Amino acid sequence: xxxxxxxxxxxxxxxxxxxxxxxxxxxVALVVFVLFPTAKxxxxxxxxxxxxxxxxxxxxxxxxxSVVITVLSTLSATIIGFVFAFVTTxxxxxxxxxxxxxxxxxxxxxxxxxxxxxxxxxxxxxxxxREMLGLNINIFGWHGLWLAQTVAFxxxxxxIIRGVLQGIHPSSEQASLTLGxxxxxxxxxxxxxxxMPGIIGAMLVxxxxxxxxxxxxxxxxxxxxxxxxxxxxxxxxxxxxxxxxVVVAVLLIPTIALFLASRYLTSRGSFTTVTGRxxxxxxxxxxxxxxxxxVVLCSIVSLLVVSLYxxxxxxxxxxxxxxxxxxxxxxxxxxxxYWPSLQTSLLxxxxxxxxxxxxxxxxxxxxxxxxPFRKTLDFLAVLPGALPGVFVGVGFVLAFNAPPIQLGGSxxxxxxxxxxxxxxxxxxxxxxxxxxxxKSIEDAARDLGASELRLVRDVYVPLLSxxxxxxxxxxxxxxxxxxxxxxxxxxxGNVVVTFIILQxxxxxxxxxAASLTTFLLFITFVCVGLGHLVAARNAPRLRGV
Amino acid sequence: xxxxxxxxxxxxAGRRIDGLDRNTSTAQAHVRMTNVVKDLGCFRxxxxxxxxxxxxxxLTLLGPSGCGKSTTLRLLAxxxxxxxxxxxxxxxxxxxxxxxxxxxxxxxxEYALFPHLTVAANVAYGLKMQKQPRNRIAARVAEMLELVxxxxxxxxxxxxxxxxxQQRVALAxxxxxxxxxxxxxxxxxxxDAKLRVKLREEIVRLQKVLGKTxxxxxxxxxxxxxxxxxxxxxxxxxxEQLGSPTDIYNRPTTRYVAEFIGQANFIxxxxxxxxxVGIGGLSLPVKSGITGAVTAVIRPETVKIVSGPVPVGxxxxxxxxxxxxxxxxxxxxxxxxxxxxWTVDEAAPDxxxxxxxxKLLLSADRLHFVPREx
Numbered sequence: 001x002x003x004x005x006x007x008x009x010x011x012x013x014x015x016x017x018x019x020x021x022x023x024x025x026x027x028v029a030l031v032v033f034v035l036f037p038t039a040k041x042x043x044x045x046x047x048x049x050x051x052x053x054x055x056x057x058x059x060x061x062x063x064x065x066s067v068v069i070t071v072l073s074t075l076s077a078t079i080i081g082f083v084f085a086f087v088t089t090x091x092x093x094x095x096x097x098x099x100x101x102x103x104x105x106x107x108x109x110x111x112x113x114x115x116x117x118x119x120x121x122x123x124x125x126x127x128x129x130r131e132m133l134g135l136n137i138n139i140f141g142w143h144g145l146w147l148a149q150t151v152a153f154x155x156x157x158x159x160i161i162r163g164v165l166q167g168i169h170p171s172s173e174q175a176s177l178t179l180g181x182x183x184x185x186x187x188x189x190x191x192x193x194x195x196m197p198g199i200i201g202a203m204l205v206x207x208x209x210x211x212x213x214x215x216x217x218x219x220x221x222x223x224x225x226x227x228x229x230x231x232x233x234x235x236x237x238x239x240x241x242x243x244x245x246v247v248v249a250v251l252l253i254p255t256i257a258l259f260l261a262s263r264y265l266t267s268r269g270s271f272t273t274v275t276g277r278x279x280x281x282x283x284x285x286x287x288x289x290x291x292x293x294x295v296v297l298c299s300i301v302s303l304l305v306v307s308l309y310x311x312x313x314x315x316x317x318x319x320x321x322x323x324x325x326x327x328x329x330x331x332x333x334x335x336x337x338y339w340p341s342l343q344t345s346l347l348x349x350x351x352x353x354x355x356x357x358x359x360x361x362x363x364x365x366x367x368x369x370x371x372p373f374r375k376t377l378d379f380l381a382v383l384p385g386a387l388p389g390v391f392v393g394v395g396f397v398l399a400f401n402a403p404p405i406q407l408g409g410s411x412x413x414x415x416x417x418x419x420x421x422x423x424x425x426x427x428x429x430x431x432x433x434x435x436x437x438x439k440s441i442e443d444a445a446r447d448l449g450a451s452e453l454r455l456v457r458d459v460y461v462p463l464l465s466x467x468x469x470x471x472x473x474x475x476x477x478x479x480x481x482x483x484x485x486x487x488x489x490x491x492x493g494n495v496v497v498t499f500i501i502l503q504x505x506x507x508x509x510x511x512x513a514a515s516l517t518t519f520l521l522f523i524t525f526v527c528v529g530l531g532h533l534v535a536a537r538n539a540p541r542l543r544g545v
Numbered sequence: 546x547x548x549x550x551x552x553x554x555x556x557x558a559g560r561r562i563d564g565l566d567r568n569t570s571t572a573q574a575h576v577r578m579t580n581v582v583k584d585l586g587c588f589r590x591x592x593x594x595x596x597x598x599x600x601x602x603x604l605t606l607l608g609p610s611g612c613g614k615s616t617t618l619r620l621l622a623x624x625x626x627x628x629x630x631x632x633x634x635x636x637x638x639x640x641x642x643x644x645x646x647x648x649x650x651x652x653x654x655e656y657a658l659f660p661h662l663t664v665a666a667n668v669a670y671g672l673k674m675q676k677q678p679r680n681r682i683a684a685r686v687a688e689m690l691e692l693v694x695x696x697x698x699x700x701x702x703x704x705x706x707x708x709x710x711q712q713r714v715a716l717a718x719x720x721x722x723x724x725x726x727x728x729x730x731x732x733x734x735x736x737d738a739k740l741r742v743k744l745r746e747e748i749v750r751l752q753k754v755l756g757k758t759x760x761x762x763x764x765x766x767x768x769x770x771x772x773x774x775x776x777x778x779x780x781x782x783x784x785e786q787l788g789s790p791t792d793i794y795n796r797p798t799t800r801y802v803a804e805f806i807g808q809a810n811f812i813x814x815x816x817x818x819x820x821x822v823g824i825g826g827l828s829l830p831v832k833s834g835i836t837g838a839v840t841a842v843i844r845p846e847t848v849k850i851v852s853g854p855v856p857v858g859x860x861x862x863x864x865x866x867x868x869x870x871x872x873x874x875x876x877x878x879x880x881x882x883x884x885x886x887w888t889v890d891e892a893a894p895d896x897x898x899x900x901x902x903x904k905l906l907l908s909a910d911r912l913h914f915v916p917r918e919x
Contacts, residue, residue, distance in 0.1 A: 171657035175715075177644040178622055178651040179671030179722060189670075193661045281585065282624065 016452040023371045026363055030380035032405070033420040037395030038387065041252075044245040044398050053246055062225035063250065066211060069142055069226065070254075073149035074207040080150065080301055081157025081202055082195070087294045088158075089165045091283045094295060102302040103158045106151055108524050109308065110481035110498065111215030113517055115148040116505055117311035119220060120514070122147075125322030127311065140222030148216040151304050153209050157202035164198025165191075170282035183287045197265065204262035211255055212388030214484035219505055227251040231390045232487055235397075245398065248391040259386035312521070315514030331515040338500055338516065345496040346523075348414045349479035355419025356475035357468055360426025365460055367427075368434050369452075385424035389484025392421045397488050409491035417489060418479045425478075426471035433467040434460070466535065473531045477524050574633075575600035575758045576621065576649075576726055581630030583616055583782075590616040592782035594630075598726075598760060599774075603752050605761045607769040608779035609805070614762045615730055617779070621760060622651045622728050634725065645674075650724040654731040656711045658703040664690070664714050665699035671722035689717035692751070709740045716748070720755070727752075729761045733768065745772055766806050770794060778802045794844075800915050803842045810848070810887040812841040813917055822914075825860025829909055838917040845890040849906040850878065860907040880905065 053059055084103040087093045106114065122129045123139040130136065139147075168191060176186035214228045221229060227247055234243035286294075319326050335342075363381045367374060384392070396417040401408035407416070437459070445459050483498045490499045497516055504513035574597035583591035591613045598604045606614035619625045621632065623644035632640045639647055650671070658667050665686050672682045690696050693713040703711055712732055719727055729748070733741040749772050752759050763769050769776050770790040777787045778801075786798045797803035800811065814822040816836045821828045824841060831839070855861050864880040864887065878889045880903065889905065 169655060169657065171653040171655055172659060174622075174624055174644070174651065175653060175657040175659070175718075176670070177624075178647075178649070178728075179718065180645045180674035181670075182643075182645055185674065190659060194659075196661075282619075284624070 019366070019369055019452050020371070022362060023366050023369075023373070023377065026359070026366060027373060027377060027380075029359070030377065030420075033416055034380050034383055034423075037392065037399040038383070040399040041245050041391060041395045042249055045242040045249070049242045049246050050249070052243075053250055058225055059230065059247065059250075062227050062230045062247070065142070065224055066227045066251070067254075069145055069149070069224075070207055070210045072142075072146050073153065073210045074203055076146065076150040077154040077206045077210070078157045078199060078203045080154040080297065081159075081206070082161050082199060083294050083297050084154065084158040084301070085161035085165055087298050089162060090286050091281070092286050093291065095298075099298045099302065102298070102305045103155050105155075105305050106153075106308065107155045108477075108521065108528065109152065110517060110520050110524075111152075111213070111483055112219045112498070112502065112505070113215075113312060113521075114152040114308055115144070115216035115220035116513065116517065117308045118144060118148050118151075119505075120311040120315050120321060120510060121307045127314070128307065130322070131325075140220060142221070142224050144220040144222070145217060145224065147304075148220050149210050149213060151301070151308065152213075152216060153206050154301070156209060157199075157206050160202040160205060161195060161198045164195050164201075168194045170284070173284045174282060177284055183284055184290065186284060187287070187290065201262060201265050204258050204265065208255055208258045208262070208386075211251065211258070212390070212484070214388075214390050214487070218483075218487075218502065228388060228390050228484070231394060235394070235488065241394075241398065244394050248388065248394045251388055252386075252391055255388055255391075256386050263382075309521075312514050312517050315510050316518045318511065321510045321514075331511045332518070334512065335515050335519050338497060341495045341497045341500050342519070344411055344494055345480055345498070348411045348494070348496065349418070349476050351411075351415040352418035352422070352479040353472050353476035355415065356422040356426045356479075357472035359419070360423055360471055361430050361464060361468055363423070363427050364430035364434055364464075365456065367431055381427045382424045384421045385428075387421065389421065389482070390488070392417055393485040393488030396485075408489075409493045411494045413489050414486055414494055414496065417485050418482055419475075421485060422475045422478055425474060426467075429471055430464060430467045433464055437463055469534045470531055473527045477527050480523055481520050573600065574598060575602070575635060576760070577633040578617075578621070579631050579633075581617075581620060581627045581632065583613075583620055583625055584628045585616070585625075589782055591620065591627075594782070594784055596777060596784070596787070598758060600758055601756045602774045603749070603759045603761060603772060604775045604777065605763060605769040605773040606777050606779055607763060607766060607805075608785075609764055612779040613782035614764075614779045616782075618651070618728050618730050618760060618762045621726075622649060623647050648724055649726040649728055650719040650722060651728040651730060652712070652715050652719050652732045654734050656703070656708075656715045656735075658711055658714055658718070660703050662702075663699065664695070664701050664703070664706070667703070667714055668699075668718045668721050670718065675722060685721055686717075689721045690714075692720070693717045693747075708736050709744060712736065712744060713747075716751070720751070720757075724757075726758045726760065729759060731762055731764070733763070734765075741768070748772065770806070778805060780805075795911075796913055797842060797915060800840055800842070800918050803913075803915060808845045808888045808890075810843040810845065810884070810889075812843065812884045814839060814841060816914075824912070825862050825907055827858070827860045827909075829860065829912065831914055833914060835914050835916065839914040840917045842913045842915055843887075843907060844911070845877070845888045846875075846892070847908045847911040848887070848889045849908075850880075850889055850891060851904045851906050852901065855904050855906065860909055860912075862905050862907070864903055864905050866901045866903060 081103075084099060088096045088100040088103065090096065093099075119126070119139055121127050122137060122144075124130065124136060126137065126139070172190050172194065173186045176190045177183065181189065212228060214232070217226050217229045218232065227250060231244040231247040231251070234240040234247060315321050316331050317327050317329070318324065319328050319330075360381075363377060367378055367381075371377070387395075396413055397408070400406065400413055400416075407413035441459060442455060445455050450458060481498060483502060486496050486499060487502065490496060497520070501513045501516045504510070504516070576596070576598040578594055578596040581591055581594045582589065594613075594617060596604070606617055608614045616625060620627055623639070623642060626641055630640075631638055634648065659670065662670065668686045668689050669682045672685055677685075686699065687696070690699060693716050695710060695713050695717065698706065698710070698714075703714065706714065715732070732748070733744055736744060745768055748759075748761075751757070761769075761772065770793070773790055775787060776790055776793050778785045778793060780801055786793060786802045788796070793802060794806055797806065803809040803811075812824060814824060815838055816822050816831050817828075820834075820836070821830050822839070822841070823829075851861075862882055862884070864882040866878050867881050867886070868879040870877045874892070876891045878891065880887045880889055882905065887905065
């Protein structure tokens with residue numbers, strides 16, 4: 001009854017028509033909303049404009065600055081991330097749970113929040129710098145950005161390096177000791193080299209993020225031109241679309257290079273996947289000096305993390321930052337004045353997250369079928385991960401502000417831009433979830449006579465519901481707090497709350513910006529809580545699959 | 546149970562030296578543990594263990610998982626420090642010395658080769674830690690790889706080797722620094738059956754050639770019986786019995802040891818005032834001088850199955866064959882008796898039907914008694 005399509009290789013099992021149609025639709029969607037805007041950006045400026053890149057000193061400075069800050073922030077974030085990963089994976093480290101929490105908290109901060117909080121805490125009106133220490137410090141500039149990006153992005157490297165450190169079997173270190181090495185030597189000659197692939201991988205991921213970081217840069221970089229912010233200044237101030245396109249296109253080159261390097265590294269695998277992990281009990285003792293150094297560093301960073309949340313919460317609760325420290329709830333009450341924008345944010349983010357999650361699942365499922373253009377689909381599904389937010393923003397402006405597809409000014413342009421930009425996160429997590437499903441389960445279903453559709457309904461949907469919900473929530477959190485993409489897309493009809501926060505920060509309305517940011521944080525933590533609840537409820541049922 | 550839990554080894558059984566066994570108990574102890582206790586959290590992993598390991602001897606710590614054998618080895622290696630008790634190497638007390646200063650090296654179940662180093666660099670690692678000159682290291686590495694039959698593999702990485710080869714490299718690496726004692730933590734458990742036997746023969750060969758003191762941890766009783774000079778059977782953190790393989794097999798001191806090592810059948814009896822027990826219709830003397838409530842341990846191969854008339858003067862019990870399994874070199878029978886289901890092995894199998902009523906002829910010489918457990 002099933003009509004099979006002829007496939008190129010005779011050995012491939014046939015693909016049912018329904019699957020084929022789904023694949024075609026997915027392909028069209030990816031071409032229109034991923035490939036087309038990308039191509040549009042690259043093709044938009046004439047060659048003469050591209051050559052301007054080498055002539056305008058401001059652009060050259062911006063490019064140079066981007067390189068400098070990327071190197072600085074990547075190094076500091078990776079080193080701190082490594083130390084946090086090390087501390088939280090050693091059995092004999094004090095306060096490891098606390099440091100683990102501290103290393104996770106910045107992940108939930110909206111992309112501009114770290115910079116904003118540090119202006120509040122350490123700027124001219126800073127609670128710490130002026131009120132407590134009586135200093136007059138200008139935090140705007142490369143140093144402020146360096147600090148903000150380091151704190152914002154070290155959790156990324158911590159997560160990656162933690163995974164690698166946990167994969168190192170403790171007996172490797174023990175072996176080193178029984179062969180006569182001291183603990184310090186064992187860490188240096190065994191643990192560190194074994195963690196190296198993870199450290200390099202973390203560096204690449206952090207570098208991509210730093211390079212594309214718009215939120216912190218736009219808030220705290222001040223007069224320090226950078227590629228990511230320059231695109232917006234071209235468009236916002238000068239309505240120079242050509243210039244914006246050139247800048248984001250230039251930004252794309254190093255980002256893609258780093259992205260490919262990171263993919264290559266992951267595909268090559270690491271040393272550490274030898275056998276299962278041993279017990280924590282077998283970890284060798286950490287030398288006292290190392291312990292002290294690590295704990296000191298982690299404590300300082302933890303203070304910075306705490307001050308991040310303290311600054312935002314407090315700024316929403318004082319009468320006037322820097323002038324009148326008496327507490328009030330009035331700014332929290334004023335949040336509701338921005339209800340239309342909040343509504344737009346929530347609605348657009350819900351829809352965008354739905355696009356991300358559903359499309360991610362479909363694409364991940366298609367990836368496990370033998371479809372002729374499977375590799376193309378896979379490439380298009382991971383490609384958005386390599387695109388900086390500002391690139392996607394400019395791309396959607398150029399591609400969908402004019403016929404044939406005119407979406408400008410509606411929430412749909414935001415929905416689609418965010419929905420497709422976040423696609424890799426849902427796609428990749430679902431691909432690995434499918435990888436966990438044993439092939440024999442599918443074979444068993446087929447053997448019992450299930451068609452492709454039934455297979456999806458009876459096997460994949462139930463087994464993947466957890467990854468669907470997880471990627472939905474994650475995409476929602478990211479969408480609702482996104483700034484780098486939406487900043488290019490907002491128009492009077494679709495103003496989102498992050499844009500309003502950005503304007504408030506620019507206009508030094510700090511209490512207002514802080515209370516809206518608090519609201520975003522509230523939404524984020526509700527989603528995180530929901531995610532944990534779902535994970536906890538689904539976990540036992542699907543165990544052993 | 547009382548004799549079993551005594552940490553000081555050699556009971557009367559231990560002092561009787563079998564013709565088969567090497568006389569090791571008189572040599573001076575190379576490694577000594579005295580009343581060692583180790584608490585892991587609130588769990589007592591090692592409970593009052595005392596051990597004398599003679600120089601050049603191969604001692605096996607044997608027991609099921611969780612019995613404390615690996616913890617004991619880690620105490621020797623220095624990864625754990627005892628809660629109570631002392632450890633000596635020769636005359637030197639090493640209780641609180643770190644692992645890198647103990648002159649003992651460990652070989653791990655999961656090989657624990659350094660995956661980022663070549664085979665040669667792995668073997669050279671310990672020598673480098675000793676800051677030996679480069680040409681000495683090179684010569685030693687070549688010698689060690691030769692010794693374990695891996696000459697020419699020096700440039701390879703661990704993941705390019707089979708499990709057996711990896712464990713050989715691990716042995717070479719451990720032996721390269723010429724440790725006084727080699728500690729082996731289930732080194733063969735990750736290998737397949739054939740390779741396991743082959744490599745264990747090689748470890749015994751190395752041990753004899755190099756005259757190294759070795760402590761070997763395993764849960765495999767057959768492995769323990771075949772390679773050891775002495776076996777310490779462990780249970781719940783204690784040494785249940787310490788003795789030669791033949792002692793452990795033929796003269797277990799507790800029912801636990803008898804059950805853990807090989808197959809055994811049991812009869813609960815009471816020793817009468819005149820030092821005899823009544824088994825199989827006969828009154829037999831108990832040689833070991835044990836009294837009170839005892840359990841007779843009867844190994845499957847010491848029992849003869851008889852279908853016809855029974856010779857006079859032999860202890861005999863009645864039974865009925867319920868199952869059988871062909872093992873190639875023998876036939877194993879499960880036989881329902883008044884004392885529960887027995888296992889009996891017959892070397893030259895003579896097939897009989899299942900419902901056969903049989904007589905089981907016990908060998909009076911090979912009856913062994915242990916104190917009865919509550």
